[in-house]
Amino acid sequence: MAQFGDYQLAIYGAGLEGVTPRWPVDAATLERRAAAAMPADLLSYVQGGCGDERTQRANAEAFGHWGMVPRMMVDCSRRDLSADLFGARLASPLFLAPIGVTGMCTQDAHGDLAAARAAAETGVPLCASTLANDPLEAVIAESGDTPALFQLYTPRDRDLAASLVSRAEAAGYRAIVVTLDTWVTGWRPRDLNTANFPQLRGHVLANYFSDPVFRRLLARPPEEDRRAAIMTWAATFGQVLTWDDLPWLRSLTRLPIVLKGICHPDDARRAIDGGADAVYLSNHGGRQANGGIAAIDLLPEVATAVAGRVPLWFDGGVRSGTDVIKAVALGADLVGVGRPYSYGLALGGAAGCAHVLRCLLAEADLLMAVNGWPTLAAVRDAGARRTDR
Numbered sequence: 001m002a003q004f005g006d007y008q009l010a011i012y013g014a015g016l017e018g019v020t021p022r023w024p025v026d027a028a029t030l031e032r033r034a035a036a037a038m039p040a041d042l043l044s045y046v047q048g049g050c051g052d053e054r055t056q057r058a059n060a061e062a063f064g065h066w067g068m069v070p071r072m073m074v075d076c077s078r079r080d081l082s083a084d085l086f087g088a089r090l091a092s093p094l095f096l097a098p099i100g101v102t103g104m105c106t107q108d109a110h111g112d113l114a115a116a117r118a119a120a121e122t123g124v125p126l127c128a129s130t131l132a133n134d135p136l137e138a139v140i141a142e143s144g145d146t147p148a149l150f151q152l153y154t155p156r157d158r159d160l161a162a163s164l165v166s167r168a169e170a171a172g173y174r175a176i177v178v179t180l181d182t183w184v185t186g187w188r189p190r191d192l193n194t195a196n197f198p199q200l201r202g203h204v205l206a207n208y209f210s211d212p213v214f215r216r217l218l219a220r221p222p223e224e225d226r227r228a229a230i231m232t233w234a235a236t237f238g239q240v241l242t243w244d245d246l247p248w249l250r251s252l253t254r255l256p257i258v259l260k261g262i263c264h265p266d267d268a269r270r271a272i273d274g275g276a277d278a279v280y281l282s283n284h285g286g287r288q289a290n291g292g293i294a295a296i297d298l299l300p301e302v303a304t305a306v307a308g309r310v311p312l313w314f315d316g317g318v319r320s321g322t323d324v325i326k327a328v329a330l331g332a333d334l335v336g337v338g339r340p341y342s343y344g345l346a347l348g349g350a351a352g353c354a355h356v357l358r359c360l361l362a363e364a365d366l367l368m369a370v371n372g373w374p375t376l377a378a379v380r381d382a383g384a385r386r387t388d389r
C-alpha cells in the first residue's frame with residue numbers, strides 16, 4: 001500500500017524531468033498565490049475574521065507553542081493514519097471543514113462540486129455547507145465512494161430545517177453537522193468596509209432555492225423574483241438553538257448528529273448527555289467571535305471532558321500536516337482544514353484542492369515516520385507539550 005509521504009517522491013521525481021509543482025506545497029506561498037488570483041471581495045470574505053482578527057490569528061499561531069518529542073528505534077517503515085467515521089474507515093483523520101463560500105472559490109462558481117471531486121480523489125471527506133452554489137444532492141454525487149457530511153445552518157422555519165436534513169439523509173450523507181455559533185453574523189470589518197455579504201447578493205443559496213419547503217414560502221419562484229427569494233432567506237436564516245432544541249434536532253434524522261462550535265468542557269459533557277453523536281470543537285476560524293482562546297489551546301480540556309465517549313472533531317487554524325498531527329496528539333479524532341483548501345480551489349479547482357490535501361497528508365505521514373509514531377495511537381501516546389511556559 002502506498003504511503004501519503006510518497007507524494008514528495010513524485011514531486012522530486014518530476015523535478016528530474018524539469019517539472020516543478022504547479023501549485024505551492026506550503027501554506028504561506030499558497031495563500032499569497034491565491035490572494036493574487038481571487039476577486040478582492042471574495043478574498044476578504046475568505047481571509048477575514050471577526051473584529052481585529054486577533055482570535056483568528058491566534059488559531060494558527062498557537063500551534064507553534066505546542067511541541068512533540070520524537071521516539072527513536074521504532075519501525076515506522078509503514079504508517080497507519082486510518083480513522084473512523086461512524087463505522088466507515090477513513091485513510092486519515094483529515095476532513096474538509098464546511099465553508100459557506102466554497103462554491104464561489106472556483107472560476108466557474110461550482111466550487112462545491114470541485115471540492116467534492118477532490119474528496120473523491122483523495123479519500124478526504126467533505127463536510128458540505130448548507131450555503132452552496134449547487135444543491136446538496138449534486139455535491140454528494142461528485143464525492144464518489146468517499147463519505148460526505150452535511151453541515152446545517154438551522155433555519156427559523158422548522159419545516160425547512162426538517163426538509164434540508166431529510167434531503168441530506170436521502171442523498172447519502174453520513175452525518176448532520178449542526179453549527180451552533182452562527183444564528184447571527186459576527187462583526188467582520190473586512191466585509192463591512194466593502195458592504196459585502198455574498199448571500200444578500202444571491203450567492204451560495206442553491207440549497208434553499210431548490211428546496212420545496214422554502215419555495216412554498218415564496219409568492220413567486222426564485223427564477224422569477226430573485227430579490228424576494230433572497231429576502232425570504234434572510235428572514236428565515238439563523239435559529240437560536242438551546243439545549244432544549246437538541247431532542248428536536250435528534251428527531252429529524254436517523255443520522256448521527258454532530259454539534260459544531262463546542263469550546264467549553266461543560267458544553268461537551270452536556271452535548272454527550274443530550275445525545276450528540278460527536279463533539280466538534282471549533283471557534284469558526286475566528287470569524288464569528290473575537291477575544292477568544294485559540295482552538296488548539298482549548299482541545300486538551302475538551303478532550304478530557306469527552307473522555308472517548310463520542311468522537312471528538314476539531315478545526316481552527318490548521319495550516320499544515322504538522323498541525324493535523326498535533327491536534328491528534330491533543331485528543332482529536334478527526335481534524336478539519338478550511339482556508340487552505342479554498343486557496344487550492346481558487347488556484348486549480350478540484351486538482352488544486354486535491355494537491356493541497358495531498359501535501360497536508362504527506363507532511364503528516366512523514367512527520368510520523370521521522371518521529372517514531374507508526375500509528376495515530378502512538379501519536380496520542382506521545383502527546384504534545386506547551387513550550388511557552
